[in-house]
Amino acid sequence: MSRARHAKPPRVGDSPAIRRALIASVLVVGAFLIFAPLVVILYQAFSKGFGFFAETISDPDTRHAIFLTVATALIAVPINTAFGIAAAWAITKFDFRGKRLLLVVIEIPFSISPIVAGVAYLFVYGLQGLFGPALDTAGIKILFALPGIVLASMFVTAPFVARELIPLMQAQGRDLEEAATSLGASGWRTFFSVTLPNIRWALLYGVVLCNARVMGEFGAVSVVSGNIRGQTNTLPLHIELLYHDYNTVGAFAAASILTVLAIVTIIAKVLLERQGAGRGGRPALAAPKAPPSQGHAP
């Protein structure tokens, strides 16, 4: 393989010994650390045969947990997506004071422990919280019900769509949209016919990641859901419950559903990255990826 590039002088670490040693050690550690958990989930899930697996999956409590997880995602992800688009539009198409602060605040949930998020929501909507008593008298149930789960999920995933769109729309500038509006297109028309086609892959990328996190969120949801079996247990919480009931095979069967989701997410991610998405949303040092000729924004 390396002979194909014989024209170039060998670079640092290209000596065969180092090369082989590094590849081998990385692959071995990676197999133990990343691949083995995947294998063990599927192995455990089917360890009592396919019949038992199907039985666990079709158990009413598990089915309800799946339903609740999907329902949460169906509400939280679209709202989050709308927010992400709005935030990216406001931040990249206009100049206003406090923009940097806004960017930091949007990113905050990314660095906060999910437990903190859950506890924080308790102090807003719980009986000992800000609105709890008033909501209780009005008979509105937020905590230990679907709204609480949705809100907590929206908190933990708040940055997901915005952080994919902002760097991309920043790099694309405002010229196209300005041309469209000057030709008489309405704001919505400009967005749907000019902006959206340019950001669709990055948008989808953010949505896919957001969905994976919403469906898999554990810490924040476990605080606000109340863990009521068959009522407020999402799939990750149901896994914990089965696990602590010593129904290990059941827990892994339920876990295998989320594992399939994770694998689908990764495949979607790879495909979308081929379309150029995801570059801007890398955790750090994303800005230099923009074409250098552009000069640098703020």
Place this chain on the structure above:
Amino acid sequence: MSRRRVLPGLHLSLGITLFYVAFIVALPLGALIFKAASLGPEDYWRIVSSPRAVASYRVTVLCALGATAFNLVFGMALAWVLVRYRFPGRRLVDAIVDLPFALPTAVAGIALTALFAQNGWFGSALAPLGITVAYTPLGIIVAMIFTSLPFIVRTVQPVLEDLDPALEEAAQTLGGSDGAIFMRIILPLLAPALLAGVSLSFARSLGEFGAIIFIAGNQPFETEITALLAFIRLEEYDYQAAAAIASVLLITAFVMLAVTNLIQARALRYMDRSRS
């Protein structure tokens, strides 16, 4: 930036953004800070400096340091191998690096526990060596390693890809050995990205909950992490203690966020300069 025409939608988009940020992000955090602040300094201090809380900080910070140190070396090696070498399965490895981000933490937690339990594949192999991972601090470290692994790989990878080969070539013509070039040319260029990855990885480890609680023994003073202690106080209906301990995690997260932003800002400036 010259700007003559103004695009439509400022009020709508900024309105939605501010409402969402205020309602979803700022309000709960404000409520938490308010609750913790209403404790009064003496009670607050008594709770956050209680021996059990301090022990949980020690466990969390030490394990996070251990996990980050491991990820610094392994993440760096992984990024290097993915960028510098071509081998069969490279794309698969590159894709699977993201698994810890895509896999729900509870699923990771039970999977790692199954692997490292006494009768698990790894646990039974490690037992004769006298190493117990599950239900010990080592288990916490393993869970933290898993959940924060992609950070360092993904921060170092793009920088490594963009590294100018001319620098290495110059050093090689001057007779530098591979080791010397790596230590004195490549590593300093990667340092800002490594530092950013390390701070992200460390921050994530400090806050991790789902993966850890399954594999840690959750014994107070020994294998109880701070996030779990906050959760336990909540289950005991001790809301004030939960608020105080959660606020410690929140403040730590803010400090880590500030550090990360500072490092990134410096790194970007540095890269801008090295680019021109």
